[in-house]
Amino acid sequence: MQVAEAMFDNVIDPPVVMPSVYGPKTLPTQRTVDIAGMVSVKVRELFPDIPEAIYHGGEDVSPIRAATRAVLETVDMSMIKPGDSVNILCSEHGFGILGGFSYAEMIKTVRDVVEERTGNDNLRLVVIAWLGAKEADEIIEFYGFKEAFKGKVRGATPFDRGVPIETEIGTLYGIAKVYNSKWIIHTHYDDPREIYAHRVIDRATKPFGMSYARFETRSIFHFTFGPRSGNFVARAIADSEFVRSKLAFTVDQCSSPDGIIGIEADNDLHALGERVTVNILSSYGKMLALLRSIEECIPIIDGGKWPYYVHAGGMIFGQLWYSQKDWYDLNDDTSELTALMRGAATPAIKAVVLNQGLIGLGMAAMPMMYPVVIANEDMAEALRRDPSNILFVDQSHVEQDLFSAVEWAKQKGGTDKLICFDGTYGSINASPSMAQHLREKAAQCQDVIAERLPLWLKQRGIDPARHGLTF
Amino acid sequence: MKVVNYEIEVIEDNCTGCYLCENICPTKAIVLEGPKSSAIAKVDNDTCIACFRCVDVCDDDALLAHRREQPITFGFDTASIDPVAINALIERAGVSPTQPICPCSLTSAQEVAAAILGGAQTMQDLALQTGVQSGCLMYCFAPVHRLLTTHLGHDLESPRKNQWYNSSMTIFDVSDEVAAAHPEFCIAEEKANMRRDRAAAVAAAAAAAAATPTPTADQEA
Numbered sequence: 001m002q003v004a005e006a007m008f009d010n011v012i013d014p015p016v017v018m019p020s021v022y023g024p025k026t027l028p029t030q031r032t033v034d035i036a037g038m039v040s041v042k043v044r045e046l047f048p049d050i051p052e053a054i055y056h057g058g059e060d061v062s063p064i065r066a067a068t069r070a071v072l073e074t075v076d077m078s079m080i081k082p083g084d085s086v087n088i089l090c091s092e093h094g095f096g097i098l099g100g101f102s103y104a105e106m107i108k109t110v111r112d113v114v115e116e117r118t119g120n121d122n123l124r125l126v127v128i129a130w131l132g133a134k135e136a137d138e139i140i141e142f143y144g145f146k147e148a149f150k151g152k153v154r155g156a157t158p159f160d161r162g163v164p165i166e167t168e169i170g171t172l173y174g175i176a177k178v179y180n181s182k183w184i185i186h187t188h189y190d191d192p193r194e195i196y197a198h199r200v201i202d203r204a205t206k207p208f209g210m211s212y213a214r215f216e217t218r219s220i221f222h223f224t225f226g227p228r229s230g231n232f233v234a235r236a237i238a239d240s241e242f243v244r245s246k247l248a249f250t251v252d253q254c255s256s257p258d259g260i261i262g263i264e265a266d267n268d269l270h271a272l273g274e275r276v277t278v279n280i281l282s283s284y285g286k287m288l289a290l291l292r293s294i295e296e297c298i299p300i301i302d303g304g305k306w307p308y309y310v311h312a313g314g315m316i317f318g319q320l321w322y323s324q325k326d327w328y329d330l331n332d333d334t335s336e337l338t339a340l341m342r343g344a345a346t347p348a349i350k351a352v353v354l355n356q357g358l359i360g361l362g363m364a365a366m367p368m369m370y371p372v373v374i375a376n377e378d379m380a381e382a383l384r385r386d387p388s389n390i391l392f393v394d395q396s397h398v399e400q401d402l403f404s405a406v407e408w409a410k411q412k413g414g415t416d417k418l419i420c421f422d423g424t425y426g427s428i429n430a431s432p433s434m435a436q437h438l439r440e441k442a443a444q445c446q447d448v449i450a451e452r453l454p455l456w457l458k459q460r461g462i463d464p465a466r467h468g469l470t471f
Numbered sequence: 472m473k474v475v476n477y478e479i480e481v482i483e484d485n486c487t488g489c490y491l492c493e494n495i496c497p498t499k500a501i502v503l504e505g506p507k508s509s510a511i512a513k514v515d516n517d518t519c520i521a522c523f524r525c526v527d528v529c530d531d532d533a534l535l536a537h538r539r540e541q542p543i544t545f546g547f548d549t550a551s552i553d554p555v556a557i558n559a560l561i562e563r564a565g566v567s568p569t570q571p572i573c574p575c576s577l578t579s580a581q582e583v584a585a586a587i588l589g590g591a592q593t594m595q596d597l598a599l600q601t602g603v604q605s606g607c608l609m610y611c612f613a614p615v616h617r618l619l620t621t622h623l624g625h626d627l628e629s630p631r632k633n634q635w636y637n638s639s640m641t642i643f644d645v646s647d648e649v650a651a652a653h654p655e656f657c658i659a660e661e662k663a664n665m666r667r668d669r670a671a672a673v674a675a676a677a678a679a680a681a682a683t684p685t686p687t688a689d690q691e692a
Contacts, residue, residue: 131607131609132527159495159524160633162636164636169640169644169645169649170640171638172640173636173638201655201656202655214638215608215609215635216616216635216636216638216639218609219608219609219610219613220613220638220639220640222609223567223572223610223611223614224565224566224613224614224617224639224640224641224642225641225642225661226642226658226661226665227661228657228661229662231656232645232658235653330657332657332664333664334664335660335661335664335668336567336569336570336665338569338570339569339570360607362574362575364574364577387522387523387575388574388575388607389575390474390476390575390577391577460655461654461655
């Protein structure tokens with residue numbers, strides 16, 4: 001039975017993609033919204049209690065500036081004196097949320113407010129890359145940070161000079177450019193992203209063990225600790241005397257699958273972290289359950305960050321790929337991360353279409369598990385030169401355009417249920433049959449928060465009453 | 472093990488002799504030659520594992536990657552080393568025997584341990600013999616470094632200032648007191664799980680090896 005397009009909303013425009021040397025040579029002119037017959041379904045239609053956003057994307061970021069100013073009224077900045085050096089820190093994934101414009105505006109507002117309140121104009125933005133030497137420069141230029149910070153902006157990579165940080169578990173290494181100031185301001189975002197890696201344990205401290213850390217420390221977090229215990233690497237650094245002596249305050253961009261719902265800020269990182277944790281668990285739990293319940297689909301990856309990290313209705317592709325486990329539940333029967341992930345890979349994915357994404361983050365297992373089609377030669381050529389995915393193109397099919405790729409995938413996958421990971425929040429762009437499937441499955445996931453949130457909070461030592469929650 | 476399909480060309484006219492490429496290369500395949508005031512990058516593509524970090528870090532378009540006519544392979548024959556010794560080193564180091572130690576090059580912990588037992592003395596040796604460190608470095612550095620320093624019994628000297636630091640602690644380095652003070656991170660439970668699962672994996676591998684019939688001399692002939 002064909003599902004009528006008229007039952008759903010029109011497709012919504014996905015966020016623009018920042019050109020990058022780590023992506024295809026030219027940005028594809030065909031995007032998922034150009035596929036005939038596509039529709040969209042609102043996440044708040046699927047789950048009406050998902051918190052409503054103040055910002056869904058687009059050029060008007062005034063709500064972000066207003067929310068940031070308002071919350072900073074509650075933050076003590078008296079420790080910052082004129083003439084003190086201050087590094088405002090930001091991390092790469094924030095620029096993958098709704099095109100990055102809200103995160104950029106939050107950062108710029110923080111700078112302006114600190115200058116107004118403290119008289120300090122020695123405020124430097126440090127943009128920390130995931131991997132590549134050119135990533136930070138691309139971000140700085142695209143978001144106008146040089147102008148906003150009056151030239152005081154620099155990039156940092158995990159290969160830059162390190163600074164030893166003595167922690168409860170021994171010496172770990174931060175990036176010197178991050179910490180070479182009297183004060184640091186930690187700006188972050190709370191979308192759940194790779195929940196299989198961090199499990200929403202102490203989420204707000206994560207950048208201290210990843211973004212702000214050298215690659216040796218990032219490797220320790222990932223591979224010599226377990227999937228839950230690895231988060232202690234970040235906590236140990238954040239709690240070190242070195243970091244505590246420098247951290248002025250933290251600002252966090254809060255989200256739900258609907259979009260950006262507000263801004264949080266606090267001098268107490270742990271207090272903010274607990275609020276952020278409650279938000280992630282309660283705002284995203286139903287959508288994760290929905291992804292877990294999907295029976296068949298063809299994801300189309302069409303965004304400006306690494307394929308794992310491109311959103312559909314606020315949920316990243318990686319969360320669909322590894323959806324067959326409640327990652328919020330901290331009961332594990334094994335502590336080998338790759339075994340857990342292997343067991344969580346969904347059989348619902350029948351084929352994958354890769355239109356665009358960045359290279360450099362390993363996803364070697366994808367074409368080993370699913371039929372994969374790369375939708376244009378530029379993306380295929382980028383992947384041939386990806387040192388982290390050396391066999392990816394050899395194990396995939398390459399088409400010359402997106403529409404041909406979609407037809408190939410539909411034939412291979414035996415379904416027309418297309419779901420677009422194109423960067424959207426608030427709505428999911430999909431084929432009518434997929435939108436209908438999501439509606440049907442959402443009805444089965446309505447109780448997951450009431451049933452599971454008490455356990456999730458208890459496992460993290462969070463008292464629901466402190467957050468106005470009753471069960 | 473890594474199959475390498477690309478090689479690096481130096482565009483000498485563009486090279487400014489900044490040393491960024493030499494400092495970041497994991498195998499010393501690219502070095503600056505000549506007096507510092509006029510040094511030019513030179514590449515030995517027989518020792519290049521195509522991590523592309525040199526191309527990435529160059530600000531002067533002096534390095535290009537080209538497809539090789541014939542791919543070359545960097546790998547170590549694990550079968551050449553006693554599996555009992557391999558597993559013993561992995562266990563002493565506190566590294567997982569089942570997780571791919573380098574997902575980017577698809578290299579196993581067994582291959583790295585075998586290369587170490589076979590004579591690899593440095594991180595550079597291991598990169599050349601197995602292809603590790605040719606991708607993102609966000610996963611493999613710590614377990615690889617840990618295996619090597621465990622076998623050697625001491626820290627290593629980084630070939631270049633700040634290229635890497637001796638830092639590869641594992642969960643087993645966390646004291647029981649620290650673990651108890653932070654129960655939400657499940658450190659004690661994960662230690663116990665890992666010991667249990669790793670011992671089972673090694674036992675299963677040994678049982679499988681024992682069950683594999685050894686070819687007779689006639690069969691091998």
